[in-house]
Amino acid sequence: MISGDVKTLIVGCGNIAGGFDVDQGSWPSTHAGAYKHHGKFDIAACVDPDKKKLEQFAANWKVKHSFSSIYEVKSYGLDFDVISICSPTPFHHSDVCEALKLKPKLIFCEKPLASKYEEAVDIKNMCEQAGVLLVVNHTRxxxxxxxxxxxxxxxxxxxxxxxxxxxxxxxxxxxxxxxxxxxxxxxxxxxxxxxxxxxxxxxxxxxxxxxxxxxxxxxxxxxxxxxxxxxxxxxxxxxxxxxxxxxxxxxxxxxxxxxxxxxxxxxxxxxxxxxxxxxxxSEAMIGAAENIYNDITRSEELLCTGLEACEAHxxxxxxxxxxxxxxx
The missing domain is CATH 3.30.360.10 (Dihydrodipicolinate Reductase; domain 2)
Known part of the structure; x- marks a missing residue:
């Protein structure tokens, strides 16, 4: 059971992570925007190898900790309930591998789950074996x-x-x-x-x-x-x-x-x-954040898991x- 806000890490600081929502209206289209709008998520840290992009993202979303890699996050000793994978698709597999070492409750990964079907299945299987919930952002x-x-x-x-x-x-x-x-x-x-x-x-x-x-x-x-x-x-x-x-x-x-x-x-x-x-x-990303919050706080059924994503892939x-x- 979660006590307090959901501690969240966002990996990849591009448009879908938060860029599309900078200076936009009330309906969020991004992970950071949806988490902030929801109000029960604490975006505690972000990761991106691009220093300029990382600093801009941290400033826009008032993120306390920023890192160039997930490995750096692990060495810092932070704990997270939810990790969003918003990096480019070819990096999803390796980023999920590293993210699982942080032992989150849930990973929210951008689509497509991976560049190759075999990698997508491996991501699903790794999360299952680690006991970590996997949600994929097929937004509709x-x-x-x-x-x-x-x-x-x-x-x-x-x-x-x-x-x-x-x-x-x-x-x-x-x-x-x-x-x-x-x-x-x-x-x-x-x-x-x-x-x-x-x-x-x-x-x-x-x-x-x-x-x-x-x-x-x-x-x-x-x-x-x-x-x-x-x-x-x-x-x-x-x-x-x-x-x-x-x-x-x-x-x-x-x-x-x-x-x-x-x-x-x-x-x-x-x-x-x-x-x-x-x-x-326009309400879909808010719905995703609400579904994730309700799942990790009271086991609500997730609407798009790794299983569905692999079938589509x-x-x-x-x-x-x-x-x-x-x-x-």
Missing amino acids: RWDPKVIELRNDIATGELGEIRSVVGYYNKGVLNNGSHMVDLLLNLFGSLNVVTAISAVNDYSIDDPTVTALLDTDSGLPVHLVASHASEYGLFELEIIGSKKTITMRDGGLNWSSRTIVENPRFKGYKNLTKDQYTEGRY KICCDLLNMALVNSK
Whole structure:
């Protein structure tokens, strides 16, 4: 049981650690912002090998202790309940290895969990063996609108789901893992049917892939790639027998269309114009912090663990490998 504030270490002091929230509004998008907004986390220390970035982060978030490596933290003798891993993806595996030596209760790791699937599984297994909880930041798991949508799909509010289309860019692992995790959360297990192209719009090792998947029930799921150099894109369209619903702008906005009688052609039906509503994606990081706090204080179920992250990672790697083969 935690007494007092949750002692927290943030490893990596870039944008997702806290940079995106400097001089921003009330809804946090980062680890530090979410912890501060929550009010029950004490960001006691931060780590980054870049001295300038480290000092700026510590000043922005009023962090008492700052270190160039996790090894330095260990030698200082500090204890932590939660460690956030916000370093670049290639360093996640080694950083989690070092972080486990500090014996936290929970590690909150950025996605993707690792550069390679084998490393992601190893991270999950290491945390399990150490008795340390692992949470992965597939942020929409904590989006109240997505939670509501999941329930609506399960209870038939959209009718029978006919097809699903996800639009994304900036890497099948980097951003595609968010999309795949969202699809797994909403529709359950996914099977890769084919992947037909790989667009190098983010990294030569992490292209954006166009693909077709399906669920165990045969629901077709399309992934459509765009190019990140032109604009950011993360949208999901769900076609149901009663209505359609579309996540827009990454979840900041939503639209839906319902069935009406066609006013011109008697006996036919069509869909209404899009009805727009504001999303609640801005609340997701606050939800993540609350879920973490509630888990370590009263064992609330975590909404995105290493198990879910590895499942998404495996599908992304399968998509990438198939796309590379089919592109030859």
